[in-house]
Amino acid sequence: MTAALRQDQSPVAEAAPAPLVTVENLTVSFKGGDGVIKAVNGVDFTxxxxxxxxxxxxxxxxxxxxxxxxxxxxxxxxxxxxxRIAIGGREILSLSDRELGQVRGSVVSMIFQEPMLAFDPVYTIGQQIAETVVRHEGVSRQAADKRALELLEMVQIPSAARRLKAYPHEMSGGMRQRAMIALALSCRPDLLLADEPTTALDATVQMQVLILLRQLQREMGMAVIFVTHDMGVAAEIADEVAVMYAGRFIETGPVGDVIGRRLHPYTEGLLASTVHGAQRGQRLETIAGAPPNLAKLPSGCAFAPRCRYVEPRCRETEVPLFHPKPDHAARCLRIDR
Amino acid sequence: MAETTLPGLVPDVPIASRGYWSSVFRRLSGDWTTILCLVVLLIIILSAVFAPWIAPADPYKTSVIRRLKDIGTPGFPLGTDELGRDMLSRLIHGGRLSLVMGITPVINALIIGSFLGIVAGFVGGKINMVIMRTVDVFYAFPSVLLAIAISGALGAGLVNSIVSLTIVFIPPITRVAESVTTSVRNLDFVEAARASGAGGFTIIRVHVLGNVLGPVFVFATGLISVSIILASGLSFLGLGVRPPEPEWGLMLNTLRQSIYVNPWVCALPGVMIFITSICFNLMSDGLRSAMDVRA
Structure with missing residues (x-):
């Protein structure tokens, strides 16, 4: 992880010795029935x-x-x-299945969007948490049960001891999401991945879960990658924001900069279409059109077909990342001027 | 256990969580139909197991002078058959073979079928194709016809009829196991388990088996009634056990000629088949609703 390798990344980590996560030119594609779907097309971040x-x-x-x-x-x-994906010095893409099994859950863990579906309905919450603890730390079942209780208390589930013996369907949505967080944190991961963990919850519970996540993240000092489509949620929890479109980061930067001094027309559109701060009776602005078909991406800027500032040169070449400020970057030719 | 709450969060009323089996029993205890069926089945099974000690007479002892006596004849509470053998004793002894022929194929098919189904469902792809299409070929035949065909090819006898019935029941069980496995495999909790480091074997052992065995077991209980009827049918056609063994289907066959002489006695083996299979059926329905965690 030399500086030379990271020349075009988000320069936030430039001063730090070795960032926990380094992702370089990541692409992910799926072989589907109708050709290859290019879902991620060159993502870089640290x-x-x-x-x-x-x-x-x-x-x-x-x-x-x-x-x-x-x-x-x-x-x-x-x-x-x-x-390339490196997490804590481990090259994720070249790990064997066995090593991967050890990394999952203990170094990186994940919380899911729909907490009802992320728990196995035939086992109690306590059994499912204890199982993960036993698998990764090789402790006895009693120790794991004790740990599960501590974890439920840590995520502020009331009457935790009784909840350990509850089945997922016996809990409310917010409660389940807390239990999911407890499960994800059971082996003290360095990196927590959160896939829209608040989308399935109602607004008040959403806030509680966000506050809890933020608090636990600070206490445990872990890194979090939080995926959402909700600007309000992003503003609440993020240090840095990356706006993604058609498999690329089109704008990255500190949360204040991206929301306050956005560079990319797509970010602008996203912000305009949010209900936060919108006036009653006024129509929300929307971004016209739909995201491009990932099986056949347009040439040049992928956002060009929907962009209101589109120019002929947008469609000609791939748009590089421009850095008007060292830690704030976007892929838009308009910045160049 | 600290009762911690977030500021502004009203703690919801704590619910008393019980263990899985105790809640199954609690639900069963309110279900009188299922309890009645369980009791009847228990009586039939116990009397079959302890037949030599319970039966009042020798089931093989014939008599020319007391053939086809009525139900309620002194000394023969359920009458006698066409060779003068005590019906009650024959029915009690007959339960042994009938139950063995009814239950063994289902247990065999449960083991083989759920193995095939889980493999097909979890591995998917070509292996799924091969297993499921093969199973479909067997599934295409009506079950009675298939059982008769296999039994006919293998020859009559207890073991052969168990083998043929096992082959008949593997396809439906495989299909149930495969469909449940496929749906479980794509659920978020399997991905969540994978995300917390579980390997393929752990996922099958814990999450797939835990979710698949319940429905498959309930389905198999329902098949026992079919199996008892099919087994009796095979014996009735002379493809199961041979006379003079007491077996309900075979008894029904041999008593058939006497139906105009003493219809009540001739119908008794059929009544036993009917009671046993309907009890298994109702019990399976009761278990299905009692074992559903989400109910």
């Missing part, structure tokens, strides 16, 4: 310990695919990866 990166984007922009690629969770037969 993330330090104790920082939260939020990946923003609409459905199909490749944000969840990027997240799952961090753990190589995609079906191996249909997926091909190129580029």
């Amino acid at each position: 993330l330090e310990r104790g920082k939260v990166l939020t990946i923003l984007g609409e459905s199909g922009s490749g944000k969840s695919v990027t997240l799952k690629a961090m753990m190589r969770l995609h079906p191996p037969r249909k997926t091909s990866y190129t580029g």
Whole structure:
């Protein structure tokens, strides 16, 4: 991980000795019935310990695919990866299945969007947490049960001892998401991946879960990659934001810069279409059109067909990343002027 | 256990969680149909197991003078058959073979079928193709016809009829196991398990078996009734056990000629087949609803 290798990355980590996560020119493509789907097309970023990166984007922009690629969770037969992912010095893309099993859960773990579906309905919450603890730390069942109780208390589940013996369907949505967080944190991971963990929850519970996540993240000093399509959520939790479109980061930077001094027209569109701060009775602005078909991407800027500032040169060449400020970058030719 | 709450979060009313089996029993205890069926089945099974000690007379002892006596004849509470043998004793002894022929094929098919189904469902791809299409070929025949054909090819006898019935029941069980496995495999919790470091074997052992065995087991209980009827059918056609062995289907066959002489006695083996299979069926329905965690 020399500086030379990271020349074109988000320069946030430039001063730091060795960032926890380094992703270089990552591409993920799937072999489907109708050709190859290029879901991620060259993603670069670094993330330090104790920082939260939020990946923003609409459905199909490749944000969840990027997240799952961090753990190589995609079906191996249909997926091909190129580029490089290093987490804590481990090259994720070249690990054997066995090593991968050790990394998953203990170095990197994940919380899912729909907590109801992420728990096995036939086992209690306690059994499922204890199982992961036993698998990774090789402790006795009693020690694992005790650990599960501590974890449920840590995520502030009321009457935790009784909840250990509860089945997933016996808990409310917010409770389940807390239990999911407890499960993900059971082996003290360095990196937590969160795939829209608040989308399935109602607004008040959403906030509680976000506050809890933020608090636990600070206490444990872990890095978090948080995927969402909600600007408000991103503003709440992120240190850095990356806006994703058609499998690329089109704008990256500190949360204040990206929201306050956005560079890319797509980010602008996303911000305009959010309900946060919108006035009653006024129509929300939307971005016209739909994301491009990932099986046949347009040449040049992928956003060009929907962009209101589109110029002929946008469609000619691939747009590089421009850095108007050292830690704030975007892929738009308009910055060049 | 610290009762921690977030500020502003109203702690919800704690619910008393019980263990899985205790809640299954709790649900079963309110279900009178299932309990009645369980009791009847228990009586039939126990009397079959302890037949030599329970049966009032020798089931093989014939008599020319007391053939086809009515139900309620002194000394013969359920009458006698066409060779003067005690019906009650023959029915009690007959339960042994009938139950063995009914239950063994289902157990065999449960083991083989769920193995095939889980492999097909979990591995997917070409292996799924090969297993499921082969199973479909067997599934295409009506079950009675298939059982008769295989039994006919193998020859009559207890073991052969168990083998043929096993082959008949593997396809439906494989299909159930495969469809449940396929749906479980694509659920988020399998991905969540993988994300927390579980390997393929752990996922099959813990998550697939845990979710698949319940439905497959319930389905198999329902098949026992079919199996008892099919086994009796094979014996009735002379493809199962041979006379003079007492077996309900065979008894029904041999008593057939006497149906105009004493219809009530001739119908008794059929009544036993009916009671046993309907009890297995109702019990399987009861178990299905009691074992569903999400109910």
